[in-house]
Amino acid sequence: MKVLGIDCTTKFTNIGIVSEGVLLSEISIELGRQQSSRLPVLVEEMLSDLSIDISELGLIAAANGPGYYTGIRTGIAYSAALAKALGIKILPVSSLETFVHDLRAMGIPLVPIVKARQNCIYCALYFSDGSELKPFVYPKFCTAAEFADFLNLYPDAMLVGKDVSLFNEFSALPNNVLPRTIGRPGQTALLGEYYKELSISPDKIQGAYLREPDIGPTSYI
Secondary structure (H helix, E strand, O other), X not given: OXXXXXXXXXXXXXEEEEEOOEEEEEEEEEOHHHHHHHHHHHHHHHHXXXXXXXXXXXXXXXXOOOOOHHHHHHXXXXXXXXXXXXXXXXXXXXXXXXXHHHHHHHOOOEEEEEEEEOOEEEEEEEEEOOOOEEEEEEEEEEEHHHHHHHHOOOOOOEEEOHHHHHOHHHHXXXXXXXOOOOOOOOHHHHHHHHOHHHOEOHHHOOOOOOOOOOOOOOOOO
16 A cells, blocks of 8 residues: 655655555655645655556545644645545644654654744653654643653653754753754655554544644643
């Protein structure tokens, strides 16, 4: 089965196509305000380059957040419309898991961190046994200070994301930091195949925004 993965939750548009565990193609490009207009074109070009007809797609995996509001809406709207037109299912994928899933072989706790606003972040904590990730703290929206205090319990966890350096609260921690901007561009597609049994009808996908623009954070505990 061929899986198309789409992630528009950051300023980068990430697209990938997977078939039977093999990543056939992936791209990461910064589109800015052209994201909604260029996304369909990029998908068509990728399929054409691989000589794959769009009707051969068996599943679409779409990162549904957290992240940029407009990007989340763009990604899931296009993905859902395409899945519905093709008569196939869709799989919502956490953008935070795509950020760290390719690091699971390290066998250590992984903590993706992305700035949300002011002193707040999107974050999660995944445990890894070297082959798969298991969420311990599911994707949340909270203050950096609150989460840094919690991380004192996990000094062996690796903090992942360039936004870690924006918060003084994390600099006092002993944790190692991997300051990456994005995860693997094709990771959403890979996770789509990995979690395909959890796929849903395209009209049921929703954005995981985790917050409203004018509402402050709540405790993750």
